[in-house]
Every structure is written in structure tokens, then in C-alpha cells.
Amino acid sequence: QKEVEQNSGPLSVPEGAIASLNCTYSDRGSQSFFWYRQYSGKSPELIMSIYSNGDKEDGRFTAQLNKASQYVSLLIRDSQPSDSATYLCAVRGGAAGNKLTFGGGTRVLVKP
Amino acid sequence: SAVISQKPSRDICQRGTSLTIQCQVDSQVTMMFWYRQQPGQSLTLIATANQGSEATYESGFVIDKFPISRPNLTFSTLTVSNMSPEDSSIYLCSVDQNTEAFFGQGTRLTVV
Numbered sequence: 001q002k003e004v005e006q007n008s009g010p011l012s013v014p015e016g017a018i019a020s021l022n023c024t025y026s027d028r029g030s031q032s033f034f035w036y037r038q039y040s041g042k043s044p045e046l047i048m049s050i051y052s053n054g055d056k057e058d059g060r061f062t063a064q065l066n067k068a069s070q071y072v073s074l075l076i077r078d079s080q081p082s083d084s085a086t087y088l089c090a091v092r093g094g095a096a097g098n099k100l101t102f103g104g105g106t107r108v109l110v111k112p
Numbered sequence: 113s114a115v116i117s118q119k120p121s122r123d124i125c126q127r128g129t130s131l132t133i134q135c136q137v138d139s140q141v142t143m144m145f146w147y148r149q150q151p152g153q154s155l156t157l158i159a160t161a162n163q164g165s166e167a168t169y170e171s172g173f174v175i176d177k178f179p180i181s182r183p184n185l186t187f188s189t190l191t192v193s194n195m196s197p198e199d200s201s202i203y204l205c206s207v208d209q210n211t212e213a214f215f216g217q218g219t220r221l222t223v224v
Contacts, residue, residue: 032211043204043215044155088154092211100213102154
């Protein structure tokens with residue numbers, strides 16, 4: 001079992017719709033959770049961090065964390081073609097300590 | 113967030129040679145991290161570089177292949193030694209601010 005799992009996609013979303021991305025993690029002791037956006041040929045860019053159960057909203061992005069289910073998600077509202085990228089879920093804490101463990105990423109395609 | 117300058121941004125190298133990648137941060141940081149991202153894959157941590165001590169390498173990565181220097185709190189280098197085509201990847205430098213990780217622009221290495 002991978003430590004951090006994501007559906008590789010591609011997740012195809014019409015422009016203006018909501019994109020829903022999911023991530024599960026295996027280490028119940030994990031404490032910090034992050035979503036990065038990576039455009040092709042570019043480095044990862046942090047878009048959301050979440051540390052406690054519940055929802056956290058920032059602009060068109062909402063991160064949701066459920067530690068009991070070991071599940072973190074990212075919603076992108078009003079998806080735009082510029083949101084087309086790979087979204088990486090990353091987890092810190094637990095047995096890995098301060099190290100950041102990445103999922104495989106979900107490729108999102110927003111179609112005009 | 114920290115400004116991280118990484119160079120070169122890309123290079124094409126002959127097999128058997130070595131390439132040194134530089135990472136400069138605009139503020140002092142305790143730890144600097146080096147990642148590898150193979151084509152179509154997610155990020156894998158190579159090593160953690162602390163100033164004044166030997167780097168800590170992850171499983172599957174060794175100092176002879178990936179020597180790291182950390183002469184001060186704002187600078188680090190990663191050398192990819194005796195390169196083979198399998199080393200063709202993006203190499204990324206990262207630093208933490210609070211609990212969040214930020215990345216340099218990456219070095220795209222192609223070994224021919």
C-alpha cells in the first residue's frame with residue numbers, strides 16, 4: 001500500500017464546474033496536509049495547507065480533511081482552463097517525522 | 113514565502129559525467145531538501161542537507177552518487193555523479209517555512 005494515494009486521472013472537468021480531487025494516506029499519525037499544483041515543466045506550487053479536521057477555504061479552493069477516515073480532498077470551484085495541471089497531495093508527520101511524502105498526483109483537464 | 117533560486121534550469125549531459133546543481137535561498141534556513149521527479153512521476157526525497165553536518169540520505173540514494181554540500185544557511189549543492197540515462201529527471205531544491213515546503217524552479221536534466 002502506498003503511503004499517499006491519489007487517482008492519477010486525468011480528471012476532465014467542464015469550464016465553470018467543480019473539480020473534486022481525493023487523497024488517502026496510510027499513516028494515522030500524519031499531522032499536516034498540503035495540496036500543490038504543478039504545471040507541466042514547472043515546479044510544485046503550494047495552494048493549500050490544512051492541519052485540522054473540517055474545511056478550509058481560500059478563494060476558489062476548498063480543502064477538506066477527515067483524519068478518522070485518513071482522507072483529504074481538494075475542491076476547485078468555477079474551474080478555469082488555467083487550472084489544468086497536476087495536483088499533488090503531500091503529507092507530513094507520523095512515522096515519517098518532518099519529511100514530506102507525496103502522492104502520485106492527479107492530472108486535471110478543464111475543457112472550455 | 114522564501115525565494116529559492118536554482119541553477120542550472122536545464123542541462124543535457126553526456127553519460128559518465130557529473131553535474132552540480134546549485135540552490136540559493138534568500139533567507140537562512142536550517143534544512144534544505146533535495147528531491148527527484150522522474151518523468152511522469154511524483155516527487156521523491158533524495159536527502160536532507162543540514163549546515164555543518166553530513167546530509168541524511170533516503171533509502172535508495174547514496175552519497176557517492178549524489179554528494180551534497182551545505183556550506184552555509186542559505187546555499188546548497190547537489191551533484192549527480194557518473195550519470196546514466198536513468199538519471200534523467202527534474203531535480204528540485206526545497207525549504208520549509210513554518211510547516212510549509214516551497215520549491216525552487218527545478219533543474220531538468222537529460223543524460224544522453
